[in-house]
Amino acid sequence: MDSIKIKQLIKSNRVTNAIAEILLDIIVVVRALMNGGYAGHKEDLIAQKILTEKFYLPVDKIKYVDIGANNFRRGNNTYLLYKQGARGLLIEADPMLCKALKDKRRGDKVLNVAVGTENIESVDFYVLSLPTRSSLDEGQINSALKSGLKIKEIVKIPCMNLNDLFAEQNFEPDFMSIDIEGLDYKVLRSLDFNKYKVKVIIAERSSQKNEAGETMNVFMERIGYNVYGEYGSNVIYVRKCS
Numbered sequence: 001m002d003s004i005k006i007k008q009l010i011k012s013n014r015v016t017n018a019i020a021e022i023l024l025d026i027i028v029v030v031r032a033l034m035n036g037g038y039a040g041h042k043e044d045l046i047a048q049k050i051l052t053e054k055f056y057l058p059v060d061k062i063k064y065v066d067i068g069a070n071n072f073r074r075g076n077n078t079y080l081l082y083k084q085g086a087r088g089l090l091i092e093a094d095p096m097l098c099k100a101l102k103d104k105r106r107g108d109k110v111l112n113v114a115v116g117t118e119n120i121e122s123v124d125f126y127v128l129s130l131p132t133r134s135s136l137d138e139g140q141i142n143s144a145l146k147s148g149l150k151i152k153e154i155v156k157i158p159c160m161n162l163n164d165l166f167a168e169q170n171f172e173p174d175f176m177s178i179d180i181e182g183l184d185y186k187v188l189r190s191l192d193f194n195k196y197k198v199k200v201i202i203a204e205r206s207s208q209k210n211e212a213g214e215t216m217n218v219f220m221e222r223i224g225y226n227v228y229g230e231y232g233s234n235v236i237y238v239r240k241c242s
Helices: 003-012 014-035 043-053 079-083 095-104 138-146 162-169 184-190 216-222
Strands: 063-067 087-091 109-111 114-116 120-128 151-161 175-178 200-204 225-231 234-239
Touching: 043 079, 043 175, 043 200, 043 225, 043 234, 095 109, 109 162, 114 120, 114 184, 120 138, 151 162, 162 184, 175 184, 184 200, 184 216, 216 225, 216 234
Parallel strands: 063 087, 063 175, 087 109, 114 151, 175 200
Antiparallel strands: 120 151, 200 234, 225 234
C-alpha cells in the first residue's frame, strides 16, 4: 500500500486521525525545540534570516501573506514569524481549515477565499481526502484522483486576483508564502511586482512554462529575483537589491 492510501485510510477514521494529529503535533513541537522552525525543510528559518539580515527588518515589523495557509503551525512557513510578533494575512480556501486558523492565529487576518488570476464571485473548490492536496485547479484534482484520493466535498467560494486582494486589504507584504496546488506560477505571473515589491517569496516548485517558454525560476529571475535555493518541494526567491 502506498503512502497516499495509508494517509487516506488514517484520515478516514476519526480515532486514527485524532491519534495521527496528536503524534504529528508532538513531532512538530519537538523539531521546533531542536532547530527553532516549523516548516518542513527550515524554510521559515531561512526566510527570517534573509528578512532580518539582508533587508534589516525587525522580526515584529515583518508583514507576511500566507496563501494556502493550511495548518496554523505544522509545516507552516509563517508561524515562526507569528510567534515572534510579526503579523499578516492568512488566505485559505478550505472553510474548515479557516476555522482553525482563526482560532489559533488570532493576531492575523484570515480570509476564506481562493486566489487566482481573476476575480470570480464563486468557484468550485475541491476538498480532498488529504486536505493538503485540495485545490480548485482541475488538472491537480484529476492527478490527485488518479493517485487514489477522493473528493470529500465541493464548496463554493469567491476567487480573487492577488493585486485586487492586496488593494482591498491595503496591504503590501514583505514576505509571501504561496502553496496553492498547481496555481503558484500562474498567480505569481499575475502579480504587479512593480507595485508590490515583496522581498522574499516561498513558492511550490513548478515544471510549468509560460507563453514565452519560461520556467518559474527563469521568470522570477527576469523580473528581479534571485533563486536562493530549493528546499523539498519549495523554492525561495529573494528580491535583488536595486
